[in-house]
Amino acid sequence: xxxxxxxxxxxxTVNATFDVFSPETFTVILDFIxxxxxxxxxxxxxxxxxxxxxxxxxSVINYCKNFIxxxxxxxxxxxxxxxxxxxxxxxxxxxxAGDESTEHQQQGPRSVSPPPALWTRDNSRSQSGFMGKDxxxxxxxxALKTNPSSPANEFSAxxxxxxDPQDPLYTLPGxxxxxxxxxxxxxxxxxxxxxxxxxxxxxxxxxxxxxxKAEELYATLPPIVGVISHFNKDSNPIMRFxxxxxxxxxxxxxDLKRHLRCHTGERPYPCQACNKRFTRLEHLRSHFETIHQxxxxxxxxxxxxxxxxxxxxxxxxxxxxxxxxxxxxxxGCDDIPMDSLQAPNxxxxxxxxxxxxxxxxxxxxxxxxDDDDLAEDSGxxxxxxxxxxxxxxxx
DNA sequence: CTGGGGAAGGGGCCC
DNA sequence: GGGGCCCCTTCCCCA
Numbered sequence: 001x002x003x004x005x006x007x008x009x010x011x012x013t014v015n016a017t018f019d020v021f022s023p024e025t026f027t028v029i030l031d032f033i034x035x036x037x038x039x040x041x042x043x044x045x046x047x048x049x050x051x052x053x054x055x056x057x058x059s060v061i062n063y064c065k066n067f068i069x070x071x072x073x074x075x076x077x078x079x080x081x082x083x084x085x086x087x088x089x090x091x092x093x094x095x096x097a098g099d100e101s102t103e104h105q106q107q108g109p110r111s112v113s114p115p116p117a118l119w120t121r122d123n124s125r126s127q128s129g130f131m132g133k134d135x136x137x138x139x140x141x142x143a144l145k146t147n148p149s150s151p152a153n154e155f156s157a158x159x160x161x162x163x164d165p166q167d168p169l170y171t172l173p174g175x176x177x178x179x180x181x182x183x184x185x186x187x188x189x190x191x192x193x194x195x196x197x198x199x200x201x202x203x204x205x206x207x208x209x210x211x212x213k214a215e216e217l218y219a220t221l222p223p224i225v226g227v228i229s230h231f232n233k234d235s236n237p238i239m240r241f242x243x244x245x246x247x248x249x250x251x252x253x254x255d256l257k258r259h260l261r262c263h264t265g266e267r268p269y270p271c272q273a274c275n276k277r278f279t280r281l282e283h284l285r286s287h288f289e290t291i292h293q294x295x296x297x298x299x300x301x302x303x304x305x306x307x308x309x310x311x312x313x314x315x316x317x318x319x320x321x322x323x324x325x326x327x328x329x330x331x332g333c334d335d336i337p338m339d340s341l342q343a344p345n346x347x348x349x350x351x352x353x354x355x356x357x358x359x360x361x362x363x364x365x366x367x368x369x370d371d372d373d374l375a376e377d378s379g380x381x382x383x384x385x386x387x388x389x390x391x392x393x394x395x
Numbered sequence: 396c397t398g399g400g401g402a403a404g405g406g407g408c409c410c
Numbered sequence: 411g412g413g414g415c416c417c418c419t420t421c422c423c424c425a
Contacts, residue, residue, distance in 0.1 A: 248406090254411050255406075262405070282414060283403070290402075303400090 021051035032060060040067045273318045294320035301327040 025047045032038040038060065040048060049064035240249035241256045245263040250256045258280070261267070267277035269284040273292045278284040289295040294313045297306050300321040311322035323331070 250406080251408085252411080255408090257411090259405080279404075280414095281412095283405090285414095287403075 021047055021054065025051045029055065029057065029060060038063050040064065291319055294322050297322065299324040299327055301331070 025044060028039050028044060028048050029051060038048075040063065045064050045067050049061055049068075052058075052060035052064060240251055241253050242249045243256060243259055243263070245260070248259060250259060261279040267279050269278040269281050271277070271284055271288055271292070273288065276287065278287065294311075297308065297311055298304070299306050299311065300314070301323055304324055306322055306324050310324060312325065312328050313320055314323050314328075
């Protein structure tokens with residue numbers, strides 16, 4: 001626009017200048033144009049974004065926004081500044097050694113604990129997700145765009161590959177709930193009709209492969225490093241264990257092991273009733289009791305409190321919940337498909353090893369049970385199957 | 396469009 | 411170190 005119109009609107013007298021930003025800033029942008037790498041730091045991001053705005057480089061603006069957003073997320077998440085690393089060195093936008101040492105010095109107390117081996121740019125895993133949760137994926141995604149050959153991308157691809165969205169054992173952190181809840185139950189219901197022996201075999205094979213990949217991932221993990229969180233009143237250092245994937249630190253190694261599952265996507269605890277998988281046994285138990293055992297003594301319709309005697313158990317596919325007598329009568333049997341009504345003593349779908357459907361199936365298994373039937377129903381027992389990829393023996 | 400509720404995920408910590 | 415409980419947050423569905 002500058003060259004075709006000129007700032008004064010007279011094409012013959014174009015005099016475009018870039019006085020609004022420094023040569024250093026323009027160097028950053030020019031490097032980005034040629035290399036795809038945007039060397040952002042906490043010191044230049046504002047000016048780079050300003051220059052990008054002037055130059056109408058929306059992609060650069062977006063990268064700057066993400067960088068700033070990342071900085072803000074870090075500030076919120078890691079209020080304990082000694083556990084936080086400097087922004088510029090963690091962000092995968094930067095391409096070279098640049099002012100790393102400067103960053104170290106300027107961040108001062110913020111970079112007390114991170115061991116250098118973990119927080120250098122050469123360590124791909126330490127860069128890949130420093131914000132945790134959604135934020136870290138944002139950065140990884142941004143890094144992918146910005147620097148396709150960066151080590152961070154190598155790991156992002158590795159994790160993405162590990163967390164095959166089609167694989168129930170390994171799911172992308174954060175994606176499970178989207179898949180599971182964005183109509184997940186209903187989708188599962190429709191998909192279940194396609195289940196077959198071949199698919200089961202494929203799933204088994206995929207699980208084996210993914211388990212091997214998880215093992216590889218664990219095997220290539222940087223060493224778990226204890227970092228000094230702070231000092232107690234006796235000036236003794238308080239050690240914490242730092243996640244090699246993000247900035248999270250925990251007091252115990254066992255907690256770190258648990259935390260790592262949110263990075264690896266490992267879900268060793270499958271629900272026998274619906275095949276949904278969980279990272280923790282307690283989550284599986286909670287899910288099973290809530291969804292498949294109707295343990296909540298609350299009427300699903302009117303939310304009133306019921307007892308085990310007054311709360312009739314309604315089965316919908318593998319899902320069970322309770323309804324009070326009044327609501328049962330209000331709903332009436334007419335609203336329940338007659339062809340799927342089952343006598344209380346019939347085996348519910350839960351017991352038949354139905355693959356994942358809950359509600360929404362065209363042939364819903366509706367039934368109303370007395371509470372005693374639930375108690376006697378072997379399907380109400382939580383059966384946890386052992387999985388190959390876990391050392392934990394489940395009972 | 397919005398707020399409430401349910402379900403799930405994750406962290407801290409006790410046993 | 412594992413199991414489990416409690417709590418909080420996030421996301422999705424639904425009225």
